[in-house]
Amino acid sequence: MNESRLLSNTRLAELCQQQNELFRREQTNDEQYCLELLRRAIFRLEGADLLVVAIYQPWLERKFAAWRPQLDAATLSDLSQEALARFFEYVTPEVWNRFSGLSYVLAYLIKCGETALIAHQRREQRQARIQVAFAEELSQRQRVGQTVEASIANAQVQQQTWECIRRNCNDPGDYLLAELLWLYGQKPRDIVKHYARHFPDITDVYKRKRNLLDRMKRDSYCRELFTLL
Amino acid sequence: MFPHVQPWELDALADGVVTPNTSGLVLSPDMEAGLQALSAVDERLSALFWRSQCPDPAQLLNYAWDLLSPAESMLLANHLLACPDCLQEVTRLAPEGQSAEQPGAAFLSGLKARLTVAVGRLMPESLRPVAVRQALGDGDSDPQTWLYTVEELGCDVVVNQWRNPNATYTIQGQVLGLAERWERPAQVAVIEAQRVVASAEIEAAGVFQLNDVPALDYTLCLHAPTWQIFLGARG
Numbered sequence: 001m002n003e004s005r006l007l008s009n010t011r012l013a014e015l016c017q018q019q020n021e022l023f024r025r026e027q028t029n030d031e032q033y034c035l036e037l038l039r040r041a042i043f044r045l046e047g048a049d050l051l052v053v054a055i056y057q058p059w060l061e062r063k064f065a066a067w068r069p070q071l072d073a074a075t076l077s078d079l080s081q082e083a084l085a086r087f088f089e090y091v092t093p094e095v096w097n098r099f100s101g102l103s104y105v106l107a108y109l110i111k112c113g114e115t116a117l118i119a120h121q122r123r124e125q126r127q128a129r130i131q132v133a134f135a136e137e138l139s140q141r142q143r144v145g146q147t148v149e150a151s152i153a154n155a156q157v158q159q160q161t162w163e164c165i166r167r168n169c170n171d172p173g174d175y176l177l178a179e180l181l182w183l184y185g186q187k188p189r190d191i192v193k194h195y196a197r198h199f200p201d202i203t204d205v206y207k208r209k210r211n212l213l214d215r216m217k218r219d220s221y222c223r224e225l226f227t228l229l
Numbered sequence: 230m231f232p233h234v235q236p237w238e239l240d241a242l243a244d245g246v247v248t249p250n251t252s253g254l255v256l257s258p259d260m261e262a263g264l265q266a267l268s269a270v271d272e273r274l275s276a277l278f279w280r281s282q283c284p285d286p287a288q289l290l291n292y293a294w295d296l297l298s299p300a301e302s303m304l305l306a307n308h309l310l311a312c313p314d315c316l317q318e319v320t321r322l323a324p325e326g327q328s329a330e331q332p333g334a335a336f337l338s339g340l341k342a343r344l345t346v347a348v349g350r351l352m353p354e355s356l357r358p359v360a361v362r363q364a365l366g367d368g369d370s371d372p373q374t375w376l377y378t379v380e381e382l383g384c385d386v387v388v389n390q391w392r393n394p395n396a397t398y399t400i401q402g403q404v405l406g407l408a409e410r411w412e413r414p415a416q417v418a419v420i421e422a423q424r425v426v427a428s429a430e431i432e433a434a435g436v437f438q439l440n441d442v443p444a445l446d447y448t449l450c451l452h453a454p455t456w457q458i459f460l461g462a463r464g
Contacts, residue, residue, distance in 0.1 A: 158278065189244075
């Protein structure tokens, strides 16, 4: 049996720190202690996760600081915490068994931080789009404690609006076009380029889009939505 | 002054696409107002649904690291066909150095798959040739074999032209050029309504066969770990 499996969490954490220090000095080091501590954390054994956080949160902060020098200390701290939280969420025992070596695990951990950044960027971009597109309504409707996104882009409005679109599609081509235009944000030029079999000519895209919007405007089901849209 | 200008031509003009009727057109205030109104609705629809169908970054991460099941990977690859934003994020999340070793664009360029859709045993004999030709569009010299390239992302594999509930199909194919580029196993799947209805390993020389595929509209999606290798046909 691997020696590290017999050690207590505390001793493992000490040895892991020592080996990390050797690694930082580019000296020969042994990754088994850190790997075992991480394994115990993933398998939810004996509170090992707290020790992993204690060791790897400062390490992540240094990594992220080098990677994104523009981030302030508070953001770096939040980001490293979020990366660890996501790491523990994503890495199930099954996933853990597919990891090979400490450098692989730590590279994945850093990418968990990247997912947190991506989620943050998506939220910001979405909010910015909503603010621009619905500027008028938002100035009238915004209530205390309600975010911009919650007041406009809630699931119910999305669902009703998509139903309005769906019921006015005359054929699968209209539906595909609506998906590409509004769900995937593609431009007519790109649609013609990538979906030439469905839309051989750019004029077809514009005609379909205009006709679809005109039908939606005439549809009594959609009329209320159009006061918002 | 320009009586023949259609509304859609003004929409196109707003995007910088000029038609013979709008060449040299100077917009009147009414036209400007109409265009702005349409553009506002378009902008609001886009904002409302912006990336509402995109998978969580966790899914993209595990796709990039080849940690999803084959079925999950194929569904995600199907989404990536239509979503350049997610494709960009997958690239960000891929293991460092992977993109240099396995360049997605270079890998994709020139990758081709030859698909043959053969009608299942319950299909009425008389409908076979015409139906398959209609279903798959332009064919080459073999009426049941079509060569797709990865640039042709809009092609459909439709085997439901006849709405025959008893029909099943066999889809055979060969991914050309895969073996030289990729040593690991690849899979091909048929996806319908975000559900994998048939899948198979791609064997040596890129050959695959999907059996007992029921009659429906399909997206055919080729997936090989870990990313950016998929041949798409949106249904």
